[in-house]
Amino acid sequence: MDCGSADKKRGFQSSRLLRSSTDHLQNGNSELTVENGHTALVIGLKDKVGILARTLMIFEEYGINLSLIESRLSKRDKGDYEFLIVCEEKADKLDTVLDKLKEKAKYVQVLSPPSEKKTIPWFPRKIKDTDTLARSIVGYGADFEADYPGFADLAYHARRKEFADIAFNYKYGTPIPRVTYTINEIKTWGTVFGKVTELFPTHACREFNHMFPLLVENCGYREDNIPQLEDVSNFLKDRTGFTLRPSAGLISSRDFLAALAFRVFHCSQYIRHGSNPWYTPEPDICHELIGHVPMFADPNFAQFSQDIGLASLGAPDEYLEKLSTCYWFIVEFGMCIQNGQRKAYGAGLLSSFGELQIQMQGMGRQQPC
Incomplete structure (x- = not known):
């Protein structure tokens, strides 16, 4: 996942969203x-x-x-x-x-x-307020730029809009709508799932390897099946109190961390375009369920994530930027030493076959936190 390009999109789409909303209501071009x-x-x-x-x-x-x-x-x-x-x-x-x-x-x-x-910036006071966070998106899930995989595929555009609409209309406390994934979508999932899971026994940390088989057993994690967010959310809730909510697009760092304070993780339900299963410019369901979810099922990691979320509530912008940058590098590219060997626990590594190999071979840039 090219997270740098996603960050650039955040600022661009935020301003564009404000302009297009007001322009359209006024039937004109003035702000x-x-x-x-x-x-x-x-x-x-x-x-x-x-x-x-x-x-x-x-x-x-x-x-x-x-x-x-x-x-x-x-x-x-x-x-x-x-x-x-x-x-x-x-x-x-x-x-x-x-x-x-x-x-x-x-x-x-x-x-x-x-x-x-x-x-003091606004922040949610109760878990139901996460509905407000989820709708304050800076990039709707059906908006693509010209270099986006599947940009010319109109059917993929329509499919992404289906997922975005599900997320946008979701309300806290209701079941996450189940999705019937297509044969091609399952094939893309299977390509990623089959390849990265080969490396987990030797490359992933012990906490990840303890939780992943439980997801296979309880949530339908397998090569020929894309798990449903509702099943995974229920599993997480029983394990650590975390729940998933579908995400309609990119949200701000402040809103993302604020949801963690209530043990809520914004999770994509769509899957990357099948033409390039090894690349996605935004987090998709492969990245979320394979990379992130196993660690949110670990009690210590779940508590750490909630602590970061609580620290973000009402924090000034300069403090929030440091907090979100620190958390992002940890949860996406985090590594640790176990029994004298490097092991990965970051989702950006564990959901990417190439990234995981590069880091484990010591070829990537590494820096202690």
């Missing part, structure tokens, strides 16, 4: 101008009689004036509507209102940047 002290929201509502009036009553109940309301047919859910609403209140004063809106709306997205005077 939405939000006055200081105001907040812009996009709210997705089902096409039901009186639903908008009932939603707007929430603002009235809390004495919040609205300066703009625009509507359009939802691009995410056919037959439903979404509304751009600008309210005369700062985003950091709307926590209660946002909670009320989420009870009625299919999704709520805050478009306005945070107030400059705000010193």
